[in-house]
Amino acid sequence: MSHHIVEVRDLGYTYPDGTTALNAVNFRITHGEAVAIVGSNGAGKSTLLLHLIGHLTPQTGMVQIGDYRMAPQTARLIRRTVGMLFQDPDDQLFMPTVGDDVAFGPLNMGLPKEDVEARVENALTTVGALHLKDRAPYRLSGGEKRRAAIASVLASSPDILVLDEPTSSLDPRSRRRLIQLLAEFHHTRIIATHDLDMAFDLCPRTIILHGGEIAADGPTGDIFQDEALLMASGLEKPLSMQGCPSCRHPRR
Amino acid sequence: MSHIETSYLDFGRLEALSRGDSFLHRLDPRTKVLTTVFFVLAVISFDAYTVSALLPFLLYPAVLSGWGGLPVGYLLKRVSLVMPFALMVGLFNPLLDRDPGATLGPLELSGGWLSFASILLRVFLASSAAFILIALTGMPDIALALERMKVPRIFVVQILFVYRYIFVLTEEAVRMMRAYTLRSVHGRRPGLGIYAQIVGHLLLRTLDRARRIYLAMVSRGFDGEVHTLRTFHLGLRDVIFLVGWVSVFSLFRYQNIPAWIERMAG
């Protein structure tokens, strides 16, 4: 299934104010993979994701999603296969009710109303939020907002999910539920985060971004063992790998 | 922040009411919007000194809140929050306009006091009709009804977005205020310069948010048109409702009912 491959070659991007956010970034993600993009604040994670949905056009190098090379003419097509979960769910839930919001993507695809309705129900059921359908987004809790936002992405049935810090500002319980939910998906998942514990739970592969460059790309277990590497990239070993604080035995 | 939300806007309660299930709730939103527009037009079209001829119009909000099962106390509270603005606008009239306007028994009222009372009454009528419309219909459906009625789409999208983001923005503003006051010396009130800074900052943040929202819309295939699943249909009862009320309004508008009653009694 070549059409779900995400390939980034020699990607570079400098913001108009002169900040170089990405420099010579290379990777290839295949169908069904779950990959964590980790890095401290300002490492360039969000900038990278914005290239994957065609909001930013590569200044150097290229981005290829499936059969299409990202360009202004192909961006619309590519956005049909790539669904992006933005960092702040308030930005994503812009319609008056959750149901309206989840219907937004499918309606834009020009699907008939019955199909759209089915998709809305489906997507909301998947994230366990069907009861929120008629609620207004601003009344929801952080975890509910996040799940509604995921439903609104799922409703367009993308093949590739791109998530920007999905666990930020969630309480521990909502965070755990979200991780369980994401673990059930079979989409290609690209998750930008500095929640290394989530990365460890969800993603067999990790790419470390540091100062806009790739500092490491490999199996998550190996990378998170490398304390020198994590330190140099401004990250901390995930709690679950730090060993039991009272008896000093490693937990994993 | 919750204070602003609960005490002043409290759209949340209005919205909860709008999910009610009376036959008024089930009318096509367009019917209710149109009826409200006719009501407001009738009310504002009287001349500045009219008071008694406006009184029969109280029937409309009274009947609708009754039929719709709306909590009258709550609505009156909403409306009373708007009244200070009417007071401000109207308060100059008694000072500026001292010509005799009407006699009330032995009392002679100046034109200024009459127009003052008239303004208050009109604002009261118009705002209760507006709140009732929102409580019976909900803001989103009102906006979409406007779109169907060929109001330019840009306004409709604006109404939807203002409605959606007003809380997010007030919250941001209040948070920022709090941060500034916490940092100010011994809780001294922030000076004018600080307010300017906050407003500037808020503007930038709002622009930033608008950009992110647009991005989220585009990434889900937005092409300039907001589609929705909500379907409207006009039925016979919509026609009856609209025609019925518009006839009542015309009657009230062109026949001064209180004057009639006075004549019949006297």
Ligand SMILES: Nc1ncnc2c1ncn2[C@@H]1O[C@H](COP(=O)(O)OP(=O)(O)O)[C@@H](O)[C@H]1O
């Ligand atoms: N719109 C922008 N204009 C200028 N610089 C920006 C902009 N957005 C991000 N940056 C800068 O680019 C770098 C990478 O940012 P970002 O991709 O948001 O990192 P991350 O998501 O990993 O925190 C940072 O130094 C940031 O300050």
Ligand SMILES: [Mg+2]
């Ligand atoms: Mg970011």
